[in-house]
Amino acid sequence: MEVKIKSMKYEDFKDNEYIEQLIKELKASNTNVVVGCLDEVIDWGRSNSLWPLTFATSCCGIEFMSLGAARYDMARFGFEVARASPRQADFVMVAGTIVHRMAPVLRRLYDQLAEPKYVVAVGGCAVSGGPFRKSYHVLKGVDEILPVDVYIPGCPPRPEAMFYGLMQLQRKVKVEKFFGGVNRQEKRDKVFGK
């Protein structure tokens, strides 16, 4: 099965094994015919209207702003509008260095996002600490405090690189199991634990 993204050919993505692995796992759990079809429809809709949270701490944030401006215009791909409130956003783009003082704030923002939610780590600092990795006050990657779905390396990544990363997120959303899957993640975790 191919995961189709309108803006880019399947062969042009560089990590298709990963997405095929995801699909294999999904098939192994035997999806119901009706629910499976509904999943596809809903995931198609979700993947084409992922709204980011307006969150930026440093340099990558300016490139994120360029993404919203006229030349790059992320609305073309369905990242329609950046929301200032986490309650209205689908994913958080962690654009910039996250330091000790910011960590609890970011964690709270993540907790405030409504399920299903995603995290994209943008730039060297959010991926691994980047040039500030040895600092006393910088997190060695935002994955120390949040589960990250997509990593976009660069210092800062070019807007094109950000699009590539965001399309990867769309692909991930497209193959997810929605009913009984991501739509109930939180409830299920609360009842059964992780």
Next chain:
Amino acid sequence: MANIQQEISSFLSEATFVEGPILEVSVPEAKWHELALYLHDKLHFDYLVSIVGMDWGETMGCVYYLTRTADNSQVSVKVEIADRENPLIHSITDLWKSALLYEREVYDFFGIRFINHPDMRRLFLRNDWVGYPLRKDYNADPEVNPIRLEHEAVDDVTHAIVETPDGKLEERTNTLFGPEEFVVNIGPQHPATHGVLRLRTSLDGENVKKIDVYCGYVHRGIEKLCESLTYPQTLHFADRLDYLSAQQNRHAVCLCIEDALQVEVPARAQYVRTIMDELMRISSHLLFWSTFCMDLGGTTAFFYGFRDREKILDIFEETCGARMTFNYYTIGGLMADIHPDFQRKVKEFCAYLPAKLKEYHTLFTGNVIAQQRMKGVGLLSREDAISYGIAGPSGRASGWACDVRKNHPYALYDKVEFNEVVRTEGDVYARYMVRLDEILESIHIIEQLIDNIPEGDYAVKMKPIIKLPEGRFFRQVEASRGPLGIFIESHGDKNPYRLKINSACLPLVGGLDPMCRNGKIADLIAIGGSLDYVIPDMDR
């Protein structure tokens, strides 16, 4: 310079002097406040540029940089104390208001407490942080300061150490916000704070009564990192400080190191550096215009400003290979020669922009709503601007001619002709207009240089390992938001003993409280936008 030395030595016989580009005076701590008073009142050193905290191993202390705005002469004062367990220095917050934040920064990094400072809290690090990171004996074990996911306690009271008239020291607590006050928390995650700045704002209805600024939400510890890096390596952090004046920041570090090594930079590199600095300034001011108009509700402006900014980024990209963090200047010149298309594209851009600026003025500046939100709002007098250290375009909007390009010219600024844009209103409108007018001045500078870039080398060959001679070096450049100072203390090694970045943005937030007081809360957004601070520059 000799004159200042004579006057100080006749006033204070204990003072010792080290001559250099900037005269350095050493005084014992007990006499420091007396000398500060003399410098401020009698010698009229009214602008405190920087306070550099120092740890010399055996002793600790501060180096103060002062400027007299009348003739721009500079002096530095070194205060050394031997007590490492309970280091105390007299505060100078009663003379220079910018010391309010600078001294808190020194306390945060070195644990030096300031007598008579009203508010001795940490500035950048969490309240519950253990240790003082810029001390040489700091314990960097991550177990001492793990990543804490619980929120830090909010202080409504603060501690101070006060000297009573009979010379005794007393611990006191000062109230920041009383129990009856209505305190609204703005930030750190708020689109109108331009980054992760947190303002605790006490409100009376819609009126702002007091603002307490919390910095450090992107404090990256660059100064400490630099101490273990070689000089060429330290350059790379400069681009990431204030990423909207990346070229100028790097220029400052290069200048400081070249000064110390006494390297002569080739003329070609000087020309390119000056042009690049001005292009960067234009791109920064365009971004200011975009975001400031958006703050005031003009969303379309954002797209216009970014459209024109992209043209500059294209020029940068061709030559430097990056859109934001350029890594272009290097010690002794440039990393690479300019792109063959560089001159043509810059000239095209210089011809293109003035027409667009007119469009900006028609669209936004002349708008009645915009004018009413800008004029007479956020007033800052010239005296306050100097006392709070609010320099750069914001200072020039208050009538203070503080352009480093004019006062202490570097690169080619003494050879080109340009006007220093100064306005006297001191309100949001003036700060807005100064920036837009500076774009025209920058274009004027570029036009004078672009056709005359001389042939020749773009860099001098440096030794693979660069060692600076012993001493203290301080250089400033005019970045997009104000003067950026780089202080380096070298002990003759291949890495700096201490590198301090004197940010242009930190004093700007220091001035938020007096500017916003008794104004409306909506004006807070306009004032913050007009100051145009960049948080990673302030936090470092």
